[in-house]
Amino acid sequence: xxxxxxxxxxxxxxxxxxxxxxxxxxxxxxxxxxxxxxxxxxxxxxxxxxxxxxxxxxxxxxxxxxxxxxxxxxxxxxxxxxxxxxxxxxxxxxxxxxxxxxxxxxxxxxxxxxxxxxxxxxxxxxxxxxxxxxxxx
Numbered sequence: 001x002x003x004x005x006x007x008x009x010x011x012x013x014x015x016x017x018x019x020x021x022x023x024x025x026x027x028x029x030x031x032x033x034x035x036x037x038x039x040x041x042x043x044x045x046x047x048x049x050x051x052x053x054x055x056x057x058x059x060x061x062x063x064x065x066x067x068x069x070x071x072x073x074x075x076x077x078x079x080x081x082x083x084x085x086x087x088x089x090x091x092x093x094x095x096x097x098x099x100x101x102x103x104x105x106x107x108x109x110x111x112x113x114x115x116x117x118x119x120x121x122x123x124x125x126x127x128x129x130x131x132x133x134x135x136x137x
Contacts, residue, residue, distance in 0.1 A: 026045070027045045030046070031047060033045070038052075044060065051063040056081040056082050056085065057077050060077060
């Protein structure tokens with residue numbers, strides 16, 4: 001009995017979440033630009049006409065035609081969005097290649113010669129005199 005109540009409650013809650021994410025909002029006709037979501041994408045509305053903005057803000061330039069400063073800002077925003085997508089693609093490619101490539105095994109150090117049993121070794125004698133040492137005549 002508790003299991004069926006829990007599953008019904010979970011179903012109703014998920015239905016409410018799905019219904020809460022949809023929107024049928026459409027702004028009033030206005031000379032000002034309004035933003036709404038349509039199909040998961042931002043859409044700009046101006047004078048009753050819809051301009052799909054897209055992921056790189058491509059439709060923004062059409063929506064602001066006639067205002068030179070806004071057109072300049074829209075071109076800048078479009079260029080920055082394209083650049084951000086390029087950077088994100090490069091980062092994801094680096095991440096995927098870093099995860100997909102096998103690790104490089106560590107390099108092995110060369111083997112050293114085994115120590116001899118002759119005892120401690122002394123440094124070879126030098127022929128030059130050390131500073132401050134007397135030289136025999």
